[in-house]
Amino acid sequence: MKEVDMKNFWAWGLVLAMSSTLADEVTAGRAKADVACALCHGLLGVASLPSAPNLAGQPAIYVSEQLKNYRSGKRANEVMSVIAKPLTDTEIMQLAAWYSAIKVTVEMP
Numbered sequence: 299m300k301e302v303d304m305k306n307f308w309a310w311g312l313v314l315a316m317s318s319t320l321a322d323e324v325t326a327g328r329a330k331a332d333v334a335c336a337l338c339h340g341l342l343g344v345a346s347l348p349s350a351p352n353l354a355g356q357p358a359i360y361v362s363e364q365l366k367n368y369r370s371g372k373r374a375n376e377v378m379s380v381i382a383k384p385l386t387d388t389e390i391m392q393l394a395a396w397y398s399a400i401k402v403t404v405e406m407p
């Protein structure tokens with residue numbers, strides 16, 4: 299292989315490694331969400347409980363910030379504060395990856 303080919307080889311290897319990591323996070327987040335969140339936020343992040351917000355398609359940074367705020371007490375809600383309390387940073391990252399990976403489309407009313 300020429301040196302340039304080798305560089306491309308390593309660059310693509312890195313891209314593949316990174317994308318499989320994201321896919322793993324989404325899969326892990328979905329598994330957790332199916333059990334712990336879907337009852338209120340819906341299986342695909344469209345809320346099934348009228349008082350719960352939709353999470354599908356929300357940016358990962360937004361979802362993770364809110365979960366960390368509930369966990370720390372910066373944002374308080376009688377339901378979410380309890381649910382977020384035991385979540386680890388890794389679980390929050392995976393849940394955020396899952397909800398942000400869901401594609402949403404909107405229509406004019």
Ligand code: HEC
Pocket residue numbers: 331334335336337338339347349350351353360361362364365374375377378381393
């Ligand atoms: C028992 C119902 C219930 C369950 C289960 C539940 N939630 Fe919630 N969630 C709510 C409600 C109600 C709110 C709105 C709270 C508020 O007003 O702050 C909320 C708010 C949120 C928000 C803030 C959204 C926004 O738009 O600011 C996030 C993020 C969230 N939930 C994530 C999760 C995750 C992740 C799980 C699973 C680990 C989960 N929730 C489980 C009911 C639930």
